[in-house]
Amino acid sequence: MSSEQMGTVSAKGAGESATSQNYWGYFSRHLRDYGILLAFVAILIFFQIVTDGILLKPLNVTNLILQNSYIVIMALGMLMVIVLGHIDLSVGSVAGFIGALAAVLMVNFEMHYVPATAICLAAGGLIGAAQGFWVAYYKIPAFIVTLAGMLIFRGLSLAILEGQSVGPFPVEFQKLSSGFIGDFFSIKKFHMTSMLFGAVVALVLAYMQFKTRANQEKHDFVEEPYLVFVARMIFMSGAILYFSYLVSSYRGLPNVALILFALIALFTFGTQQTTLGRRVYAVGGNLKAAHLSGIKTERITFYVFVVVGMLAALAGLVFAARLNTATPKAGLGMELDVIAACFIGGAAVKGGVGKIIGAVIGALVMGVMNNGMSIMGVGIDWQQVIKGSVLLLAVWFDVYSKSKQ
Amino acid sequence: MDTTILEMREITKRFPGVKALDKVSLSVKRGEIHTLVGENGAGKSTLMKVLSGVYGHTTYEGDVLYQGKLQQIDNIRDSEALGIIIIHQELALVPQMSIAENIFLGNERANYGVMDWDEVRSKAQQLLKKVGLDESVDTLITNCGVGKQQLVEIAKALSKDVKLLILDEPTASLNEKDSDALMNLLLEFKSQGITSILISHKLNEIAKVADSVTIIRDGATIETIDCSTHQVSEERIIKGMVGRELTERYPKRDCEIGQEAFSLKDWTVHHSQHKDLKVVNNISLNVNKGEVVGIAGLMGAGRTELAMSAFGRSYGQNISGTAYIDGEEVDLSTIEKAMNHGLAYVTEDRKECGLLLEQSIEKNISLANLAGISQRGVIDQMQEMTIAKSYQRKINIKCANTQQDVGNLSGGNQQKVVLSKWLFTEPKILMLDEPTRGIDVGAKYEIYGIINELAEQGKAVIVISSEMPELLGICDRIYVINEGRLVGEMPAAEASQEKIMRAIMNSGDKQ
Numbered sequence A: 001m002s003s004e005q006m007g008t009v010s011a012k013g014a015g016e017s018a019t020s021q022n023y024w025g026y027f028s029r030h031l032r033d034y035g036i037l038l039a040f041v042a043i044l045i046f047f048q049i050v051t052d053g054i055l056l057k058p059l060n061v062t063n064l065i066l067q068n069s070y071i072v073i074m075a076l077g078m079l080m081v082i083v084l085g086h087i088d089l090s091v092g093s094v095a096g097f098i099g100a101l102a103a104v105l106m107v108n109f110e111m112h113y114v115p116a117t118a119i120c121l122a123a124g125g126l127i128g129a130a131q132g133f134w135v136a137y138y139k140i141p142a143f144i145v146t147l148a149g150m151l152i153f154r155g156l157s158l159a160i161l162e163g164q165s166v167g168p169f170p171v172e173f174q175k176l177s178s179g180f181i182g183d184f185f186s187i188k189k190f191h192m193t194s195m196l197f198g199a200v201v202a203l204v205l206a207y208m209q210f211k212t213r214a215n216q217e218k219h220d221f222v223e224e225p226y227l228v229f230v231a232r233m234i235f236m237s238g239a240i241l242y243f244s245y246l247v248s249s250y251r252g253l254p255n256v257a258l259i260l261f262a263l264i265a266l267f268t269f270g271t272q273q274t275t276l277g278r279r280v281y282a283v284g285g286n287l288k289a290a291h292l293s294g295i296k297t298e299r300i301t302f303y304v305f306v307v308v309g310m311l312a313a314l315a316g317l318v319f320a321a322r323l324n325t326a327t328p329k330a331g332l333g334m335e336l337d338v339i340a341a342c343f344i345g346g347a348a349v350k351g352g353v354g355k356i357i358g359a360v361i362g363a364l365v366m367g368v369m370n371n372g373m374s375i376m377g378v379g380i381d382w383q384q385v386i387k388g389s390v391l392l393l394a395v396w397f398d399v400y401s402k403s404k405q
Numbered sequence B: 001m002d003t004t005i006l007e008m009r010e011i012t013k014r015f016p017g018v019k020a021l022d023k024v025s026l027s028v029k030r031g032e033i034h035t036l037v038g039e040n041g042a043g044k045s046t047l048m049k050v051l052s053g054v055y056g057h058t059t060y061e062g063d064v065l066y067q068g069k070l071q072q073i074d075n076i077r078d079s080e081a082l083g084i085i086i087i088h089q090e091l092a093l094v095p096q097m098s099i100a101e102n103i104f105l106g107n108e109r110a111n112y113g114v115m116d117w118d119e120v121r122s123k124a125q126q127l128l129k130k131v132g133l134d135e136s137v138d139t140l141i142t143n144c145g146v147g148k149q150q151l152v153e154i155a156k157a158l159s160k161d162v163k164l165l166i167l168d169e170p171t172a173s174l175n176e177k178d179s180d181a182l183m184n185l186l187l188e189f190k191s192q193g194i195t196s197i198l199i200s201h202k203l204n205e206i207a208k209v210a211d212s213v214t215i216i217r218d219g220a221t222i223e224t225i226d227c228s229t230h231q232v233s234e235e236r237i238i239k240g241m242v243g244r245e246l247t248e249r250y251p252k253r254d255c256e257i258g259q260e261a262f263s264l265k266d267w268t269v270h271h272s273q274h275k276d277l278k279v280v281n282n283i284s285l286n287v288n289k290g291e292v293v294g295i296a297g298l299m300g301a302g303r304t305e306l307a308m309s310a311f312g313r314s315y316g317q318n319i320s321g322t323a324y325i326d327g328e329e330v331d332l333s334t335i336e337k338a339m340n341h342g343l344a345y346v347t348e349d350r351k352e353c354g355l356l357l358e359q360s361i362e363k364n365i366s367l368a369n370l371a372g373i374s375q376r377g378v379i380d381q382m383q384e385m386t387i388a389k390s391y392q393r394k395i396n397i398k399c400a401n402t403q404q405d406v407g408n409l410s411g412g413n414q415q416k417v418v419l420s421k422w423l424f425t426e427p428k429i430l431m432l433d434e435p436t437r438g439i440d441v442g443a444k445y446e447i448y449g450i451i452n453e454l455a456e457q458g459k460a461v462i463v464i465s466s467e468m469p470e471l472l473g474i475c476d477r478i479y480v481i482n483e484g485r486l487v488g489e490m491p492a493a494e495a496s497q498e499k500i501m502r503a504i505m506n507s508g509d510k511q
Helices: A002-012 A020-029 A031-050 A058-083 A091-108 A113-137 A142-161 A171-178 A192-218 A226-249 A255-273 A275-285 A287-292 A297-323 A334-344 A356-376 A380-404 B044-052 B076-081 B099-103 B117-131 B146-159 B176-191 B203-209 B234-242 B303-310 B335-340 B350-354 B361-373 B381-394 B411-423 B441-456 B468-474 B497-510
Strands: B004-015 B018-029 B033-037 B060-066 B084-087 B164-168 B195-199 B212-217 B220-226 B260-270 B278-288 B292-296 B317-325 B328-330 B343-346 B429-433 B460-464 B477-482 B485-491
Touching (some): A020 A031, A020 A226, A058 A091, A058 A171, A058 A275, A058 A297, A058 A334, A091 A113, A091 A297, A091 A334, A113 A171, A171 A255, A255 A275, A255 A297, A255 A356, A275 A287, A275 B361, A287 A297, A287 B350, A334 A380, A356 A380, B004 B044, B018 B033, B018 B060, B044 B060, B044 B076, B044 B195, B099 B117, B099 B146, B117 B146, B176 B195, B176 B203, B203 B234, B220 B234, B260 B303, B260 B460, B278 B292, B278 B303, B278 B317, B278 B460, B292 B303, B292 B441, B303 B460, B343 B411, B350 B411, B361 B411, B411 B441, B441 B460, B460 B468, B477 B497, B485 B497
Parallel strands (some): B018 B220, B033 B195, B164 B195, B292 B460, B292 B477, B429 B460
Antiparallel strands (some): B004 B018, B004 B060, B212 B220, B260 B278, B260 B317, B317 B328
């Protein structure tokens, strides 16, 4: 009881009784969550300085989103696979294959882009189902199944494209990646709709956080110190507003950013607030315990692979639309960036631990480093060395902070 | 030459919060077969781990004298260099390697790191002959039965020039014929001058081969009997093994026992890997509303397998028999069905099979009944928190808050979290497997209180426990299981530790 009361007092008293000990304790418990965020901010500031401010120019921020959207999309699915205790090596190949399929349908067969997109997403789901089937019901390690998938779909992309690049795509389809949301205001050189959209998002998020906190206080349970909460709200809203301001200063929000926001919101909700998400974490955390608690572990595994297949398909479409052509090499090596993003974002190799937002930030860390180093003129050779080192460092930090707990 | 090969003097070994061995002494004569008896958890295995170097000499108090010299054994390599070889109850063979490879594992016959396969195979052949195993040296371990594996382990020990052979319940999973052959082998070793220490629960074995018997109880030596001068009587051994004072207290329960809630008829289960081995053999039992029924037996008797097979066939294969709830036959073929019929099984291994250690208390409690905290698949986290807090209060889970990771709780509190998880499924029948294993006395008392409360609410409770005083203290009725068979049933009022032990030992003799 005493510790609960202390928690509430320190929260309501807005720091009066909150000692530095209290904050330290809170941060050391949440080292993993905050570590990655701080690292991301540090990387942003570093590259902002060494690139003489080019990094956060409106044009470059817009490019950052376009360049990394497909990695983020795949990272959402990959995170769930990793939380489940598996890995998916096939996402890059599947994305490439779906891009090729889209090109064949839309360019060679001149199919309308709406049914073609639907067919592509369904095909992604089917591919996921096929792989998930082997992993879930025949207990073949996902590493093997998806390694096979990686080879198979790489080969199939080559086959259906007959070794050629196929393009261009219909203009409407290109909009998926190169389009921006419309503007209902006519202010010169400023995309008011995007700015307003950002403001609304910031407000809604802040409202939800306040509501959750009020509810926690009502039930006499608050862990986060009040000042930390306020600081977090200010930082979050500030970041969203600043981001909106930047993109609005160029051409506004890209269409793909809208898709990303929707997916991130959906998957965060799905993993944190639904029974399905809870079961995924349970299966990854302790398979036997989950099974003995009446969870159909096979079915959960199967579902997750279906989802990751569909996301890989979507990523493939976005990538193809961005290049405006499907090439046999599309998606090559992407799975590695996606996996790295998840681990940088704090997912545990043995499963059961990891957050959607962590994977998203992990992908952004990779993206900002790619982009920043390219602006600096660092060659692709050293970029890889540095990215590899960052991955190792991030996972070391994770293991270290856990051993400290 | 001294007639004593090994003397362990006043060995005291502490684990955090527990004294596993308290000034235990053991003296073994050269060339004898010395049997070590005692209940589960009495400290036999710990003592043997001290001897074999699993616990280094700095981690315990007391002296180990071997061949007349004071020894400092720090690891298994040290003890093996002295010719002390231990064969554990869980065999340490690599299933996917051949017999020959296993025999020389870690002791490879090689020249400059290059395997000498001819030497390996011919030496292995000789060793197999010595232990009387008629099997090709190239056979994979996975294709050998337990009896053969046991012999391979012994051959492995022989390959290391063994002087003192320690066998930890070697016949626990063997049939009568294999057990007999193994005992004869020990006698033959004795004639070759090899000393053996045999940990066993089987009276017939002790009578057949033992030269002396040392009884250990609660981490202390009770007595050593020299079989050449004294008659070893069952009475004396059993009394020595279980004759402890009842120091723990058990809360009283006062409730009416109602109608039959759950029963199994002719329940038979085969081992999950060896489909010819029956781990549960034609058992019928029942439990009534408001009744606490205990299942006693030694480790490996088939108690856990019985409970898990009834709980949605979560263990074993080729399960036959019928289950009844409230007098009606029910289908318990999946865990979901079992849970829907009101069954709950609280595992004996809470860390491996019961908990999500890296997740919060709340998430662990709600895991088996997510429907109870959600609407249309969306979790109501406030409700989850409220429920977790209510259990925290009700059964006194000591924690900073309910969002704490379960991995950071003490064993007793972890057990309470597992119990809460199953209580939240609102079961009618609870099967509790070793509900107080590895937790302190205070927490045990609280768990007994919870069990009583459940019975008073009219739930049927089955308790599996290796601690006989516990069963005697909290049950209304006790079943005794040995080697997969039901070998005794008695009202707790008429039961005693001696009676339970006798039921177990007699059944072993009969086979």
